[in-house]
Amino acid sequence: MTDLQDGQGATPKRLPDRFMAWGRGLVDKLSSTTADGVEADEDDYIRRVARELGVHPILTPEDLKYQGVQPLGDRHRDLQKWINRVGGGNLCIRIRPADSTGVQGCWIITDKPASPEVETVQNLLRAKGWEVEVHPAKRSMVASAMDRDLALSPTEVEETFRNLLRESLRRNASDIHFEVRGDQSQTRLRINGEMQVYSLANGRPLPVAVIYQIGNYLFNRLAKRGARQFVTNQPLNAAAQTNIDDVTVALRFATAPDIRGYDIFVRVWKPDSDSLTLEELGYSLDQQRYLREAIAKPYGVIVFSGPTGSGKSTSLTALLDSQTDNDRVRRKIISLEEPVERELEHVTHVSVNAIVEEGGWKALLGGLNRWDSNINVLGEIKDAETASAIQDLATAGKLSLTTLHASNVLSIPTRMEDLGVEHKLLVDPNFLLLLVNQRLVPELCPDCKIGLGKRLDDLLAEKRSEEGPDIARATKLHAMRRFSDLSRRFGGDWQVRGPGCETCDGTGIISRVLVGEMVWMDDDARTFIRKRDWGGWRHHLEGSGWRDIHHHALEHVRAGRLDPVDVERLVAPLDEPEAGA
Ligand SMILES: [Zn+2]
Incomplete structure (x- = not known):
């Protein structure tokens, strides 16, 4: 606990006298309370006085976290231990003066005033520059206050959500899911x-009542676009922007009714943050070269494919951002994405939803044709309308970037035809330029990943269950033996996910790596598309040294960067013949 002592040296700022007097009065009143009937009034009294003075009451251990104690970083762990150990017997009231002098204070009212735990908390709060007083309280009174349902003030709800958002940003979360099922959450x-x-x-979940209040806060108060009234029985969509520690944070939230409750989804991203470069994203040198060549072309279509969450829009942004300053001046870029994930200075970002809601697809297509642009980003081809927009842009001699759901790069033309792009356009040399297919695969934590050989030894050494065959263990053993064989065949230092450590927040992974395959469209490619000879196309490419997505993934597995289990789950089996070719 020596690391906590530093707080003691800090001189606490003086709290205005009126707060000190109020606090002492309240403490006296609370300490003298014994009868059960009066206790409910005390709780109410705290809230009422708190509201009047613009003060935040802390009545449960959860409140401690909401009230901003968390930013203490690592020392937070000690506070958590304290709450877990004596959580049933403490009451803490935090004071925030309405006159905004920045001085804060806290009374800890506890049935264990002399315990080392309480001393720890005192030190923590004093380190924050708070004034802290500890007062004895009767156990029954405290226990009663702990059982109250949470009913947060609007400010507290906002603070709760912002703390969660801060935590999400710290951990690089892309989405927050609130899930309510009856009285469970x-x-x-x-x-x-x-x-x-x-x-x-x-260790407890956010209470149901608080999640409901967060829903209200998001839709009724924070939303700038979309639904403005929170209900739980129908799907809603809305968007907003906010600031966390001087960083702009964009939010898109949605709800889904569940037969037992509801979900709230919040997508979180930082629109102003620097976008990743093509290299940082994980494209190989050859792939980066193809992308740069394609974006420099005056017309044609670049298609990124892959399932949801394969980084397609991140790639679009990185590609636009990879342009030289000269290109940025020379060419006009209009992007139609929903939502806009990164705002680029040299790009006109148009909100598709806003235009389509007003005037339908005709308005959007009309706009696209009238707007004088060189490069257009069309978020995703998902229906006949977007397919026809891509056709219009291509025939108008513009360069288009778009995305598509397709499982491999050679199925992109078929998929486009299914969506309504004419076959004769697919074989037109002015149409398709570059086809990309990609996935994002979790990157192993360098500090806790485990060598495949060691993992296999550990599994073999594990004591067999005495209650019949252990199917889970047998399945794992089988998989690891298979990978072990493959690692001998392909070589390299194969690693699998470890138990988790401080570096990776206990998850075993630190980031995601892009694996992908690309096809540059040439006369040969168009010949195979014309004949719809997909097998022949693949054979031809492989004969000329083309490297597909398996190769790219396998390279990372051999370097110990990706877990073969993840690769097989997200890309394809590693022992497919083409992987070893
Ligand atoms: Zn780790």
Whole structure:
């Protein structure tokens, strides 16, 4: 606990006298309360006085976290331990003066005033420059206050959400999911593509009542576009922007009714942050060269494909951002994305939803034809309308960038035809330029990943279950043996996901790596498309040294960067013949 002592040296700022007097009066009143009937009034009294003075009451351990104690960083762990150990017996009231002198104070009212835990908390709060007083309280009174349902003030709801948002940004979460099922709730964060449960400092989930209040806050108060009235029985969409520690944060929120409750989804991103370069994204040198060549062309279509969450729009942004200053001046770029994930200075970002809501697709297509542009970004080809927009732009001699859901690069032409692009256009040399197919695969944490050989040894050493065959273990063993064989065949230092450590926040992964395949459209490619000879096309490409997505993924597996289990789950089996070719 020595690391906590530094706070003691700090001189606490003086709290205005009127707050000190109020606090002492309140403490006296609370300490003298014994009868059960009076206790409810005390709780109410705290809230009422708190409201009048612009003060934040802390009545439960959860409140401690909402009230901004969390930014203490690592020392927060000690506070958490304290709440877990004596959480049933403490009451803390924080004071924030309405005159905004920046001075803050806290009374800890506890049945264990002399305990080392309480001393720890005192030090923590004093380190923040707070004035702290500890007062003895009767156990029954405190226990009663702990059982109250949470009913937060509007300011507290906002603060709760902002703390969650801060935590999400710190952990690089892309989405927050609130899930309410009857009187049970769960909050999860999507980090590096995977869902992680979010708990309060005491290990409990955000209460149902608080999630409902957050829903109200998001739609009724924060939303700038979309639905402005929170209801839980129908799907809603809305968007907003806010600031967290001087960083602009864009939010898009939606709801889904569940038969037992509802979900609230919040997508979180930083529109002003620097976009990743093509290299940082993980494209190989050859792939970067293809992309740069394609974006320099005056007309044609560049198509990025892959499932949801494969980084397609991030790639579009990186590609636009890779242009030289000269290109930025020379060419006019109009982007139709929904939502706009990164705002680029040299790009006109048009909100598709706003235009389509007003005037329908005709208005949008009319606009596209009238707007004088060189490069157009059309978020996604998903229906006949977008397909026809791409055709119009191409025949008007403009360069287009777009995305598509397709499972491999050679199926892009078929997929486009399914959506309504004419076959004769697909084989037109002025149309398709470059086809890309990609996935994002979790990157192993360098500090806790485990060598495949060691993982296999550990599994073999594990004591067999005495209650019959252990199917889970047998399945794992089988998979690891298979990978072990493959690693001998392909070579390299194969690693798998470890138990988690401080570096990776206990998840075993630190980021995501892009793996991809590309086809540059030439006369040969168009011949195969004309004949619809997909097998022949693949054979031809492989014969000329083309490297598909398996190769790219396998390279990373051999370097110990990706877990073969993830690659097989997200890309394709590693032992497919073409992977070894
Ligand atoms: Zn780790």
